[in-house]
Amino acid sequence: MEKRDEESLELSKKVIEQLLNQESKPVRICKATIRRKLGFNTRFNNKKLVKTHKYIEEIKEDIESYRIRKIKWAIHEMMEKEMKIIPYKVQLYAGFGGVKKGQIRKIIEEQVNKLIIK
DSSP: OOHHHHHHHHHHHHHHHHHHOSSSSSOOOSSSHHHHHTOOSSSGGOOTTTHHHHHHHHHHOHHHHHHHHHHHHHHHHHHTTTOOOOOOHHEEEEEHOOOOOOHHHHHHHHHHHHHHHH
16 A cells, blocks of 8 residues: 555646646646545545655645636736737636635736736
């Protein structure tokens, strides 16, 4: 089981690196995403994969971190395409829908101000 834990850990690290470095729209880093990317069904549910589970717990994103990463990606993409950067358009580009969502809009406005004012 130790060998399987080491293999799963290495595979998880590679998948996480790929997910963080991909050029397309960001995907949230969590156990389910890693499992889907590797094509494993129940293999990750084994509690004996101690090192793998510990690593994933340390690296997984909470929803807030994921939203910020996705918003930053959208702003950078829009800047490269020379699109006008306004919070509503960033919200749509990032995939948060057209409905005004207070918390998301606030995060977008903060990130727009940080990235554009620099």
